[in-house]
Amino acid sequence: MTLLRRTPSSTSRATERPGAAGDASSTPPMVLAEGVCKSFGHLQVLQGIDFEVARGEVAVLLGPSGSGKSTFLRCINHLEKVDAGRLSVDGEPVGYVERGGRLHELREKEVAARRTEIGMVFQRFNLFSHQTALENVVEAPTQVKRLPRRVAEERARELLDRVGLADKAGSYPSQLSGGQQQRVAIARALAMDPKLMLFDEPTSALDPELVGEVLDVMRDLAREGMTMVVVTHEIGFAREVADVVAFMDGGVVVETGRPDQVLGRPQHERTRSFLSKVL
Amino acid sequence: MAATQQGSSTIEPATVQPPRLEAVPVRHPGRWVAAVLVGLVALSVVVSLAKNPNLDWPTVRRYLFSDLVLSGLWTTVWLTVAAMAMGVVGGVVVAVMRLSANPVLRVVSGAFVWVFRGTPVLVQLIFWGFLGAFYPTTTIGIPFTDVVFFTGRTSDLVPATVAALLALGLNEMAYASEIIRAGIQSVDSGQVEAAHSLGMTSGRTMRRIVLPQAMRVIIPPMGNETITMLKTTALVSVISGHDLMSNIQAAYAQNFKVIPLLVVASAWYLALTTLLSVPQGWLERRFGRGVAAPGPRGGLGRLVSFRPGASS
Numbered sequence: 106m107t108l109l110r111r112t113p114s115s116t117s118r119a120t121e122r123p124g125a126a127g128d129a130s131s132t133p134p135m136v137l138a139e140g141v142c143k144s145f146g147h148l149q150v151l152q153g154i155d156f157e158v159a160r161g162e163v164a165v166l167l168g169p170s171g172s173g174k175s176t177f178l179r180c181i182n183h184l185e186k187v188d189a190g191r192l193s194v195d196g197e198p199v200g201y202v203e204r205g206g207r208l209h210e211l212r213e214k215e216v217a218a219r220r221t222e223i224g225m226v227f228q229r230f231n232l233f234s235h236q237t238a239l240e241n242v243v244e245a246p247t248q249v250k251r252l253p254r255r256v257a258e259e260r261a262r263e264l265l266d267r268v269g270l271a272d273k274a275g276s277y278p279s280q281l282s283g284g285q286q287q288r289v290a291i292a293r294a295l296a297m298d299p300k301l302m303l304f305d306e307p308t309s310a311l312d313p314e315l316v317g318e319v320l321d322v323m324r325d326l327a328r329e330g331m332t333m334v335v336v337t338h339e340i341g342f343a344r345e346v347a348d349v350v351a352f353m354d355g356g357v358v359v360e361t362g363r364p365d366q367v368l369g370r371p372q373h374e375r376t377r378s379f380l381s382k383v384l
Numbered sequence: 385m386a387a388t389q390q391g392s393s394t395i396e397p398a399t400v401q402p403p404r405l406e407a408v409p410v411r412h413p414g415r416w417v418a419a420v421l422v423g424l425v426a427l428s429v430v431v432s433l434a435k436n437p438n439l440d441w442p443t444v445r446r447y448l449f450s451d452l453v454l455s456g457l458w459t460t461v462w463l464t465v466a467a468m469a470m471g472v473v474g475g476v477v478v479a480v481m482r483l484s485a486n487p488v489l490r491v492v493s494g495a496f497v498w499v500f501r502g503t504p505v506l507v508q509l510i511f512w513g514f515l516g517a518f519y520p521t522t523t524i525g526i527p528f529t530d531v532v533f534f535t536g537r538t539s540d541l542v543p544a545t546v547a548a549l550l551a552l553g554l555n556e557m558a559y560a561s562e563i564i565r566a567g568i569q570s571v572d573s574g575q576v577e578a579a580h581s582l583g584m585t586s587g588r589t590m591r592r593i594v595l596p597q598a599m600r601v602i603i604p605p606m607g608n609e610t611i612t613m614l615k616t617t618a619l620v621s622v623i624s625g626h627d628l629m630s631n632i633q634a635a636y637a638q639n640f641k642v643i644p645l646l647v648v649a650s651a652w653y654l655a656l657t658t659l660l661s662v663p664q665g666w667l668e669r670r671f672g673r674g675v676a677a678p679g680p681r682g683g684l685g686r687l688v689s690f691r692p693g694a695s696s
């Protein structure tokens with residue numbers, strides 16, 4: 106009964122999830138950022154991000170609007186190019202390959218190949234509006250991974266069933282509620298069997314009564330051992346599911362630690378004032 | 385608020401069953417009156433045209449399916465189809481070049497659109513038609529060296545039909561590329577990001593995600609372009625092409641039956657544009673899938689879809 110069907114090593118890890126963060130010493134962290142900087146013109150949005158997520162961990166990023174959370178998430182997936190600093194996913198530098206002690210910039214095809222291993226879920230769902238739910242989920246496996254259509258469809262139906270939308274396979278995005286669209290979007294990302302999932306405020310475009318259904322799916326995913334980086338304002342979700350919470354402000358990570366530390370006993374004044382506003 | 389509270393306090397919810405009410409749709413008696421009036425006016429116009437001796441219906445009948453007209457019609461149709469095919473295929477390429485991150489491609493495509501949209505199509509036709517006068521021989525080789533792969537007389541390489549196709553096709557490419565560019569830009573950038581995040585390359589994203597959605601915006605103006613092209617083919621008479629309009633003009637230059645022959649031409653153009661609305665409507669429905677409000681039905685569908693209001 107798992108959402109994920111991955112390599113044997115990763116499924117076995119799922120069972121030992123509580124210790125996942127501790128035993129990661131031998132393998133590189135899933136996400137490692139050191140002094141990551143990014144500017145848009147004169148606006149320096151990221152001013153040296155230090156951040157680490159171990160395999161199997163769930164990290165929640167908090168922070169006020171404009172603090173650079175989305176930008177950082179997009180850097181992890183190379184949708185934005187980092188200006189300075191080091192950023193790597195699963196030991197490999199994002200956008201580069203290390204050969205002979207030098208970093209060679211990746212070509213478009215290679216960047217795309219790396220992205221197949223990272224799933225991303227967007228605030229505004231971004232389902233392909235000319236395709237049904239099923240076609241959305243089948244698109245990348247057939248087009249990118251070249252899976253036979255029959256195999257991809259079978260797996261897509263399985264995933265849609267897991268997110269509770271087996272009966273909506275033939276619906277177009279415009280015929281689905283926000284919560285349903287977001288669950289299809291999660292199924293679409295999972296169809297590529299990613300080793301890392303990025304969520305950018307997945308519930309903030311939803312009506313309050315639809316937030317729960319999406320968080321439930323994410324909670325299941327976390328329980329099964331998926332490594333996740335989640336930008337959200339759902340403090341309850343962070344408290345319950347996160348292994349690490351990082352508070353960002355002004356383009357830096359101000360404070361990071363276990364949820365009970367950062368959310369319960371914040372050390373920094375900026376964290377405290379932010380939490381007092383959202384709680 | 386006060387009113388509803390009062391209302392709910394007087395009704396006992398469980399016991400009182402609201403009676404089933406019949407919903408009466410809004411009636412539109414005005415539409416029927418208007419339809420009858422319009423019908424009468426149309427009928428009187430048709431009758432007066434049919435009875436008008438100046439229109440010379442026997443001549444119209446004689447020329448409508450004459451060889452001269454039919455061969456012109458054939459030229460018009462294939463020129464339109466070929467030029468539009470060239471325009472659409474080339475237009476997609478030029479549009480993608482204009483939106484490319486590569487500055488060389490952007491400048492080249494921008495210059496192409498600038499030249500071919502900025503000069504009269506008549507001039508372009510004459511240029512291609514009389515290319516042999518500018519460049520009597522055509523040589524293909526490596527520039528600034530003596531290496532020559534091929535050489536030949538330009539007028540043999542570019543006969544009138546090829547010249548007509550080149551002129552109309554390249555001109556259409558420039559216009560179509562701008563329509564297609566607007567269509568591509570109308571697609572939400574979130575769609576591209578989602579495709580990229582799934583590991584799709586730019587090329588595949590364009591083909592699989594962006595263009596199919598852009599089509600919805602592209603098709604109606606391209607329908608217009610096709611109809612314009614149908615009539616623009618008449619310009620090929622200047623390089624002695626033999627399209628429908630040129631043949632009609634040639635005929636009335638000899639027999640002076642201008643009005644009946646123009647009626648023949650109009651009847652054919654109208655028939656062609658009517659036929660064109662069928663694939664257009666089909667394409668609009670095909671690419672409108674997944675959009676909440678279905679687009680208008682194609683022209684023929686519109687003509688026959690006069691539905692009186694809910695009559696029961």
Ligand SMILES: Nc1ncnc2c1ncn2[C@@H]1O[C@H](COP(=O)(O)OP(=O)(O)OP(=O)(O)O)[C@@H](O)[C@H]1O
Pocket residue numbers: 145148150168169170171172173174175176177
């Ligand atoms: N493509 C861009 N070009 C220019 N400026 C940008 C771009 N993307 C983001 N920015 C700017 O970068 C800053 C950080 O944006 P970002 O979207 O990362 O913030 P955020 O923390 O995700 O905020 P929110 O909670 O509102 O989503 C903002 O000031 C924004 O205006």
Ligand SMILES: [Mg+2]
Pocket residue numbers: 174175176305306
């Ligand atoms: Mg954001």
